Amino acid sequence: MKTVNLSQSPSLYQAQRVKEEVIITLYDNVKDVSTEENMQFEADMYQLKLPYRKGLLSSDSYDVMLAFAKKLSNPSNAVEERQARDVLV
Amino acid sequence: MAENILNLATYEQMEELVKQMTLLRQYTMGELEALGVEFTAMPATVTGTRTLDASSSTLRVNAGSMNTDPYPTTDIRYKFPFNEIRTAKITADFEVVRWIDEPDFLDADGIIAVRLSKAYIDVRDIYNPVLRRDKTPDCILPPLFYDYETQSERDYVWVGADKSVKVLGENKLTCALGEAYYTNVREDTVLRPYSEAVGDGWSQADIALRDYLRILILIAGASHNTQAVFGRGVCDLRYNASDVVTVETLTSNFVVVSDATGALYNVNEWVNLGNAVGNTGKFAQRKITLKEANYDTLGNTRITVDGAVFTSSVGNVLWHAPQLISDEDFMAMGNECGYIGTDGRVPVSFFGIWNLWGNVWEWCDGFFHVDSVPYFTYDPSKYSLIGASQPADLSQFTQHSVVMPSSNGYCGQFAGTPAIPSTLSGGSDSAGMCDYFYTASGYRALRVGGSLADGSFAGFFAWYVDSTPSSASWTIGSRLLGRP
Numbered sequence: 001m002k003t004v005n006l007s008q009s010p011s012l013y014q015a016q017r018v019k020e021e022v023i024i025t026l027y028d029n030v031k032d033v034s035t036e037e038n039m040q041f042e043a044d045m046y047q048l049k050l051p052y053r054k055g056l057l058s059s060d061s062y063d064v065m066l067a068f069a070k071k072l073s074n075p076s077n078a079v080e081e082r083q084a085r086d087v088l089v
Numbered sequence: 090m091a092e093n094i095l096n097l098a099t100y101e102q103m104e105e106l107v108k109q110m111t112l113l114r115q116y117t118m119g120e121l122e123a124l125g126v127e128f129t130a131m132p133a134t135v136t137g138t139r140t141l142d143a144s145s146s147t148l149r150v151n152a153g154s155m156n157t158d159p160y161p162t163t164d165i166r167y168k169f170p171f172n173e174i175r176t177a178k179i180t181a182d183f184e185v186v187r188w189i190d191e192p193d194f195l196d197a198d199g200i201i202a203v204r205l206s207k208a209y210i211d212v213r214d215i216y217n218p219v220l221r222r223d224k225t226p227d228c229i230l231p232p233l234f235y236d237y238e239t240q241s242e243r244d245y246v247w248v249g250a251d252k253s254v255k256v257l258g259e260n261k262l263t264c265a266l267g268e269a270y271y272t273n274v275r276e277d278t279v280l281r282p283y284s285e286a287v288g289d290g291w292s293q294a295d296i297a298l299r300d301y302l303r304i305l306i307l308i309a310g311a312s313h314n315t316q317a318v319f320g321r322g323v324c325d326l327r328y329n330a331s332d333v334v335t336v337e338t339l340t341s342n343f344v345v346v347s348d349a350t351g352a353l354y355n356v357n358e359w360v361n362l363g364n365a366v367g368n369t370g371k372f373a374q375r376k377i378t379l380k381e382a383n384y385d386t387l388g389n390t391r392i393t394v395d396g397a398v399f400t401s402s403v404g405n406v407l408w409h410a411p412q413l414i415s416d417e418d419f420m421a422m423g424n425e426c427g428y429i430g431t432d433g434r435v436p437v438s439f440f441g442i443w444n445l446w447g448n449v450w451e452w453c454d455g456f457f458h459v460d461s462v463p464y465f466t467y468d469p470s471k472y473s474l475i476g477a478s479q480p481a482d483l484s485q486f487t488q489h490s491v492v493m494p495s496s497n498g499y500c501g502q503f504a505g506t507p508a509i510p511s512t513l514s515g516g517s518d519s520a521g522m523c524d525y526f527y528t529a530s531g532y533r534a535l536r537v538g539g540s541l542a543d544g545s546f547a548g549f550f551a552w553y554v555d556s557t558p559s560s561a562s563w564t565i566g567s568r569l570l571g572r573p
Contacts, residue, residue, distance in 0.1 A: 079420040
């Protein structure tokens with residue numbers, strides 16, 4: 001997980017196909033931290049890399065993917081450790 | 090000249106021509122990636138040297154437990170086609186439902202299968218195979234990726250991640266975790282048709298797949314000793330009439346055996362119980378949940394299993410059932426190589442394809458021999474001709490140029506295309522192909538890999554060509570192969 005600053009409010013689920021893979025970017029805890037001069041947002045960002053399938057481009061699985069990303073960010077067993085290594089970007 | 094070409098060719102043809110010319114230039118300049126391995130002293134020295142773009146590659150195997158450290162960048166898993174081997178749950182129409190590393194993989198419906206990408210191969214020298222992503226003058230398309238119906242190439246196939254299991258209430262097979270493999274049934278009337286019943290493009294695993302996997306295994310492992318490199322597989326378990334019940338038990342879920350026998354079994358291993366070895370009259374495919382050595386003053390061990398209660402009698406025989414892969418181990422391994430647990434007692438994964446050797450034999454379709462003269466076909470539409478008795482019309486098949494050995498023994502060498510056992514000379518558990526060859530005269534079909542008590546006889550190169558497809562045994566299962 002990275003805390004990132006954004007110049008606009010992000011869409012929470014962004015999936016981009018790169019050849020035969022999909023990079024999924026998930027945002028959570030989006031906060032408006034704009035000042036009078038600048039519009040700015042702060043958010044927790046997770047990125048996952050999975051093989052491509054069409055369904056992954058849909059934001060329907062945002063909640064499931066976010067929970068998954070959070071779990072992998074703090075792996076508690078061999079399965080999660082391996083997946084964290086292979087899936088988390 | 091150029092004008093003439095432009096007049097004659099469609100845009101698509103021109104595009105293909107340019108692509109081919111570019112590939113040819115890259116091939117000539119040595120710019121196209123190729124993986125190879127060379128064995129210079131077979132059968133005495135079973136290890137080889139990886140060549141071409143694999144020359145500095147390494148292979149890390151999980152030996153007993155998962156190593157979740159980052160892989161070295163030299164690992165061969167990052168090279169094509171290994172980097173594209175992926176497990177998924179798929180529909181019978183080859184639609185991916187979930188990839189293994191998606192969050193709800195285990196809960197999803199589908200056939201668990203591993204996608205193998207097309208690569209082109211140079212197998213002119215059996216001990217110097219080369220594999221490429223692109224078609225070049227020196228490489229051909231493996232038959233596995235040729236569609237005999239449409240006469241076109243397919244980009245990938247799906248291989249059952251493990252042996253097949255039966256779909257409840259239906260005459261078809263699938264690949265699923267935690268269910269007993271479908272064994273003790275004939276190949277010709279059950280396993281083959283039930284595999285084909287999955288849907289269009291489905292069959293049993295066959296000689297085309299086995300020959301392609303052989304090349305992948307040799308390049309990845311740089312050795313013919315698959316048990317030494319990737320793990321022994323399930324081969325050191327018990328199938329012995331002396332493992333008897335020593336104290337009767339009534340409506341309970343434990344058996345009592347001698348401490349000596351009890352020491353041969355472990356918690357989490359799968360077992361059967363019957364009135365003789367090979368019999369499952371008391372129970373089948375139960376998991377040991379508790380083992381209590383020195384349970385009584387008579388030198389006995391109490392072994393508790395899961396499931397319903399049963400009654401056991403003195404003299405009943407305990408024996409190992411095929412070992413099923415747990416959800417945890419399957420998910421932990423992903424598309425890596427190796428095993429989790431004690432070597433020889435647990436299944437081995439080759440990039441997520443489990444049990445390619447050991448546990449239970451696997452029918453290999455498309456191949457048979459008549460008095461050691463081998464015949465084969467790569468065309469799945471002809472597999473049904475390989476029935477209980479010798480096919481009436483052998484001209485439907487290709488007669489192999491190599492004659493197989495006519496006696497049993499460790500296999501010394503493979504030869505020909507597809508590569509098949511050619512001699513026992515030079516073979517042992519650590520030389521030649523390192524695995525055993527069983528045969529018999531007459532018409533016989535092929536099964537591969539070995540079963541759970543075969544020890545060093547088992548391995549990727551273990552071949553058993555001494556029974557007909559009408560044979561049925563608890564030691565023989567099958568694997569699904571899907572060609573989209």
